Amino acid sequence: MIANLLAKSYARTAVAALVALVFAIVVTSIVLSVSGFNPPSTFQAMFDFGKEPDSVVNTVNRAAAYYLSALAVAIGFRMNLFNIGVDGQYRLAAMLAAAAGGAWALPPGLRQVVIILVAVVVGGAWAGIAAILKVTRGVSEVISTIMLNFIGTGVIAFLLSPNRLAAKVAGSNNIGTKPIGSSGRVPGISYPGSDLKIYGLVLLAVLAGLGFWFVINRTRFGFDLRATGLSQSAAVASGVDAKRMVVIAMVLSGAVAGLVGMPQLLGGSYSYSLDFPTGIGFTGIGIALLGRNNPVGIAFASLLWAFLDQSSQILEFNDIPKEIVAITQAAVLLSVVVVYEIVNRVGRRMDQRRVAAELGEAAA
Amino acid sequence: MSTTEPAVELHGITKRFPGVVANHDIDITVAAGTVHAIVGENGAGKSTLMKILYGMQRPDEGTIKVNGEVADLHSPSDAIARGIGMVHQHFMLADNLTVLENVVLGAERLHGIGGGARRRIREISDQYGLGVEPDRLVEDLGVGARQRVEILKVLYRGARILILDEPTAVLVPQEVDELFANLEDLKREGLTVIFISHKLDEVLKVADAITVIRRGTTVASADPKEVSARQLAELMVGSELPVPELRESTVTDVPVLTMENVTVRDATGRAVVDGVSLTIHEGEILGIAGVEGNGQAELVEAIMGMLPAESGVIRLGGEDLSGRSTRRRREMGVGFIPEDRHRHGLLLESPLWENRVLGHQTRSPNVKGILIDRAGARRDTERIVEEYDVRTPGIDVSADSLSGGNQQKLIVGREMSGNPKLLIAAHPTRGVDVGAQAAIWDHLRRARAEGLAVLLISADLDELIGMSDTLRVILRGRLVGEADPATITPDELGSLMTGAAEGSVA
């Protein structure tokens, strides 16, 4: 019966997500029809394009970054900390890691490890500033991380200039860090039917997810973290040092944020330039919400998000603005919260009816 | 409104939760203008029934009539609209808001949110002698004061039918008397009060009618003029009324906790604990008597390391505790039964076995190295559930699905685990039925015989006198007197607590 109930709670989450998705598709259909497009054929086109091998590779690669970003957000959420600064953390981390990777010609193996370590340390340190401000000065992490995003953007702009950490990319107007040599790259994984490669460090995202699950659910530290999130006063009475937890969780969140840019940096672009993707940190907040801060839920949410991003590319060929997908995504997010609440209530009622049936009227 | 109509009629009420039937075919009629008491053991279904009447939970079956009319209550606002108000067993106040904000929240339309509301709060507070200050932060209030805010909140909304779920559990006798005087006033004004309590003497004193609930169903109605507390206890749990008492002394001369001149100040610089010195020995239970809000909570938090002591020394078994974290102190063998179990004792949304780990998350059987030992924690939770008679369908249900008294038993069982040297017990039997009270006292006596030192704080003066080897009285943060538990009566202790009598009563 326990396993039964547990399975149920997962089932509820899944049902809620599906209902939200259906709702989002309905909303999108309405918008499409009103704008004079045919919804079924539009979706068909997206779906057909989305399942092409190249699209699958792009989807997976993009999902890996989303996944890491959402995990970083979820670490904070689990103890009611709002790390809005994942965006600044991962960009600064990727930039400095790229610069270090381009500059230091270390032996293969070690070189990748050092690059990733630099990213983790930079991400953690950047988030750590917000943590220190919170525990010493009581500054809300929401405010400080948003500010740190702006400052991070400024720092990157300052450092990413030709006489500092960057150089002009040959044959373009782009500016980027010195490319990481082949000894520092991570080979990709081929996907049948596509010339594109799945980034090798997609596996890093998988590992991070497993690590997240293990640490949160199985370790003392994870217990303290969850307890703090559930009831700060009870956690403190139980012997948790609340300030220390804030610092550790925030730094950890930033460290994971530092990983966000790594699959692409070491697997595709090899340098941090002006066109390195931005905004993944914000997307991660939505994905963490959709995945209910749970590593499995976040995995599905990341894939869905990346799939929508990828398949929307075809829309422009049909003269449909691809921003239509943003409507779908927003509708999913807004509705999932409400739907989850409803599904949960219905589920509980069904539970109670089932109990009633099992116990029969003789009980009491 | 015709006075012959009963204020409340509950008929055939049944309510099921996963794994338990909380209410089964309950019938109760409450006459208007009376105080109607509901008694029953922990988990009998009293709170559930009241939540149904207050619209917080929907009955699976049955009908509710209010003032003769069938009422279909979907939410508390439906209940409030019919003049029903409820003070819950556990506080429902927002800690970080002021009293005023808490009271007007959701009732903004009545008297606004500013001066008008403040005036009305003062008015009610004066009228019923509640002593509520509208502009204080709820966070800074003790349990008794919070209780009064809850009552005020209900009166503010103009309730004519008041549900009080264990309103006296944390009040000392004087406060209880005041409350009961208030209830008399309310009754005279035609209000109806439904009142739940485990303190049977009190029930007999104020109630006009008594309904006994057992295993979710009404088993008897009793006339308070005709039954005794003993008979009532038998009706409730089928057992006799337990008496708190210590037999032979087990006090040794080995000090466990020593405090010398400890002072704690609040944010405004006032000394809330003022130069307290005391020693508790192995095998000794030291009771602290005092009206709630005289520094007991701060004293406890200073010992636990949750509040810094400004000056003075606290030692455990000869070791200075200053600079040691709460966790370290717990590891050194300090058990802690907090006065507010929801705020400091439980993770309400987590399963029981995770709550077993709480506060003991660095020690076996809950952990192995840096990992949580799920099997060990679960096994030990089963043991606690068994030994402390926690009534629950299993250890995987969340803590908030346990009745209040059963939550308390779980906490007591947890804090007595792992052979603590010192137990800080604030209201250890709060909300616990008479049968389980006896069991908790037994556990305390047994641990005391094995050398446990206990700092006991309780609003129940019989418990305090009966279970203490030594009694100290706290008033405005100072230990003002000492009393001999062998000879003192509750009345004498009561006057010491309010500062009416000076010095010691030997």
Ligand SMILES: Nc1ncnc2c1ncn2[C@@H]1O[C@H](COP(=O)(O)OP(=O)(O)OP(=O)(O)O)[C@@H](O)[C@H]1O
């Ligand atoms: N939300 C809930 N989910 C599941 N079970 C519940 C829930 N609320 C109460 N119960 C169960 O219903 C039964 C009755 O609980 P209730 O809180 O009404 O008891 P009570 O008479 O108020 O006891 P106490 O004196 O300990 O407060 C208990 O077995 C309890 O575990």
Ligand SMILES: [Mg+2]
């Ligand atoms: Mg109750």
